[in-house]
Amino acid sequence: MNYLWHILVMISIYAILAASLNLVTGYSGLLSLCHAAFYGIGAYVTTLLMMRAGFGFLPAMALGAALTALISLAIAIPSLRLRGDYFVLATLGFQVIIFGVLYNWVSLTQGPYGIPGIPIPVILGIPVDTVFRYALLSGALAVACLVMIRAVARSPFGRLLRAVRDDEIAAAALGKNVPRIKITVFALGAAFAAVPGALFAGYMRFIDPTSFTLAEAIFILSIVVIGGAGSLAGPVLGAAFMVLLPEALRFLQMPDAVAANMRQIIYGLLLVVLMRFRPQGFLGKYGFE
Amino acid sequence: MNVMNERPALNSPIQPEDFPERSPLLRVENVHAGYGKKEVLQGVTLSLAPGEIVAVIGANGAGKSTLLKVVAGLIKPAAGRVIFRGEDITNLPTYRRARGGIAYLIQGGAVFPSLSVGDHLELGRAAARRGGRVSCGVLPFPALEDRASSAAGLFSGGQRQALASATILSTEPALLLADEPSAGLAPAAAAELLATLAAASRERGLPVLWVEQRVADVLPLADRAVLLRSGLVAAETSSPGDWLDGETLAHLTFGRGA
Ligand SMILES: Nc1ncnc2c1ncn2[C@@H]1O[C@H](COP(=O)(O)OP(=O)(O)OP(=O)(O)O)[C@@H](O)[C@H]1O
Numbered sequence: 020m021n022y023l024w025h026i027l028v029m030i031s032i033y034a035i036l037a038a039s040l041n042l043v044t045g046y047s048g049l050l051s052l053c054h055a056a057f058y059g060i061g062a063y064v065t066t067l068l069m070m071r072a073g074f075g076f077l078p079a080m081a082l083g084a085a086l087t088a089l090i091s092l093a094i095a096i097p098s099l100r101l102r103g104d105y106f107v108l109a110t111l112g113f114q115v116i117i118f119g120v121l122y123n124w125v126s127l128t129q130g131p132y133g134i135p136g137i138p139i140p141v142i143l144g145i146p147v148d149t150v151f152r153y154a155l156l157s158g159a160l161a162v163a164c165l166v167m168i169r170a171v172a173r174s175p176f177g178r179l180l181r182a183v184r185d186d187e188i189a190a191a192a193l194g195k196n197v198p199r200i201k202i203t204v205f206a207l208g209a210a211f212a213a214v215p216g217a218l219f220a221g222y223m224r225f226i227d228p229t230s231f232t233l234a235e236a237i238f239i240l241s242i243v244v245i246g247g248a249g250s251l252a253g254p255v256l257g258a259a260f261m262v263l264l265p266e267a268l269r270f271l272q273m274p275d276a277v278a279a280n281m282r283q284i285i286y287g288l289l290l291v292v293l294m295r296f297r298p299q300g301f302l303g304k305y306g307f308e
Numbered sequence: 309m310n311v312m313n314e315r316p317a318l319n320s321p322i323q324p325e326d327f328p329e330r331s332p333l334l335r336v337e338n339v340h341a342g343y344g345k346k347e348v349l350q351g352v353t354l355s356l357a358p359g360e361i362v363a364v365i366g367a368n369g370a371g372k373s374t375l376l377k378v379v380a381g382l383i384k385p386a387a388g389r390v391i392f393r394g395e396d397i398t399n400l401p402t403y404r405r406a407r408g409g410i411a412y413l414i415q416g417g418a419v420f421p422s423l424s425v426g427d428h429l430e431l432g433r434a435a436a437r438r439g440g441r442v443s444c445g446v447l448p449f450p451a452l453e454d455r456a457s458s459a460a461g462l463f464s465g466g467q468r469q470a471l472a473s474a475t476i477l478s479t480e481p482a483l484l485l486a487d488e489p490s491a492g493l494a495p496a497a498a499a500e501l502l503a504t505l506a507a508a509s510r511e512r513g514l515p516v517l518w519v520e521q522r523v524a525d526v527l528p529l530a531d532r533a534v535l536l537r538s539g540l541v542a543a544e545t546s547s548p549g550d551w552l553d554g555e556t557l558a559h560l561t562f563g564r565g566a
């Protein structure tokens with residue numbers, strides 16, 4: 020049974036990651052390769068606030084989200100004025116830099132050794148100390164985040180995001196401050212990415228930089244693409260699919276070493292096939308142009 | 309103003325100085341602008357009075373769109389000034405000009421493919437509110453009425469042009485920059501769109517700086533006309549009808565220095 024709850028925790032984490040990136044990439048058309056950096060910053064800030072400043076899980080997570088949004092401005096403000104392809108490169112650079120910081124700022128992050136012994140989250144006095152309880156916590160947070168993200172997507176601001184994605188010049192000609200809209204949604208996406216970071220840290224009770232690499236950023240992006248960029252349910256379906264796929268391989272009783280490679284091959288094949296036959300993803304309305 | 313001396317003497321150019329009592333809404337002063345090293349506009353001066361429709365005509369590549377881009381703020385001029393309601397807006401970004409009421413109908417009719425007609429008009433009304441104006445709501449495009457909820461990406465070229473015009477009008481602009489709103493339309497549809505825009509302009513007293521290839525359609529609708537040639541105002545007239553005879557037009561468009 021615990022196994023199922025574990026799967027639910029992982030799906031929740033990746034659903035929030037994908038939905039928050041979808042806000043940036045799907046709705047606003049900003050291809051970002053640094054979402055794992057925000058995920059990581061959220062995990063580390065929450066952990067450090069809990070362990071060094073005695074914060075509870077939820078306040079630490081909220082502060083972590085705010086700080087992650089603030090840090091995202093450091094990349095967004097200088098690079099969102101650049102043309103699309105330069106922006107992608109800038110986010111890639113940022114992802115690599117953040118990994119480098121997590122890896123090398125040993126006095127703060129304990130670098131490659133990671134941080135063990137992260138306290139169990141306590142919510143309303145109840146310790147979240149079983150996998151079932153953790154599934155409830157992460158499921159509840161996922162639902163809350165998805166509802167908020169959906170509200171943003173359907174709001175007038177969401178309409179602006181799609182307008183900017185479709186035609187920046189026409190949006191500016193309608194009096195929209197395009198750079199500010201992009202910066203805002205980027206920071207919003209970063210803040211939401213901090214939540215699964217906190218969830219991951221509290222669940223694993225150990226974090227190290229290897230969970231927040233460029234490969235992870237690409238993995239999150241693939242979830243968005245596979246589920247359907249710019250759709251509301253796409254990221255959830257994509258997350259479920261990408262989390263369940265390796266589990267399905269395990270049931271085929273493939274040796275672990277083979278399964279790991281198989282998984283990469285299947286992810287890759289899936290992306291290629293999907294881009295060829297259904298570029299908008301499972302549920303998306305609009306493909307990447 | 310030695311530029312003026314080089315103009316063909318078909319019609320004596322009108323100088324804003326001739327109308328000191330009528331302060332222009334828009335004034336483009338000796339603007340030099342281009343793309344990178346290439347200078348397209350080589351000292352363009354023109355002005356537009358409140359409520360006035362000014363047709364801008366000229367051959368392909370004469371710099372008509374470039375002129376509108378300078379007024380809309382998409383291109384920063386290398387020299388010269390753009391003055392709107394007495395304020396120097398040369399360095400204002402596009403969105404600030406739009407909030408101030410300068411609406412720009414982009415060549416080719418820019419719409420947002422993933423947004424519905426309703427979304428477009430909502431964006432326009434929001435822009436009007438943002439600029440402290442009230443959108444009158446009624447839009448003179450019957451072609452759009454029964455497609456209110458469909459995405460603009462599914463529209464035909466003519467429907468897109470109509471939607472782009474409707475969106476711009478819903479912002480209740482104080483000045484309309486229209487770049488070939490009829491391009492790509494069948495002659496009947498083009499004439500209808502032009503007439504609709506002109507009527508909307510007359511009703512609201514909305515001044516229009518109007519770039520048009522369909523010279524024979526636009527000149528009768530305009531109060532004044534300006535001919536651009538090789539990045540210069542080659543001629544202007546306050547009785548645009550005079551330019552309608554084919555010979556004058558051919559000379560104006562393809563004559564010396566084109
Ligand atoms: N984005 C651009 N980059 C570089 N050069 C450009 C660009 N747009 C236009 N030009 C050049 O500027 C000159 C004037 O172009 P502009 O678009 O203003 O002409 P136009 O009068 O609007 O022509 P048309 O009737 O074909 O629309 C042309 O020689 C063109 O090659």
Ligand SMILES: [Mg+2]
Binds near residue numbers: 487
């Ligand atoms: Mg043009």
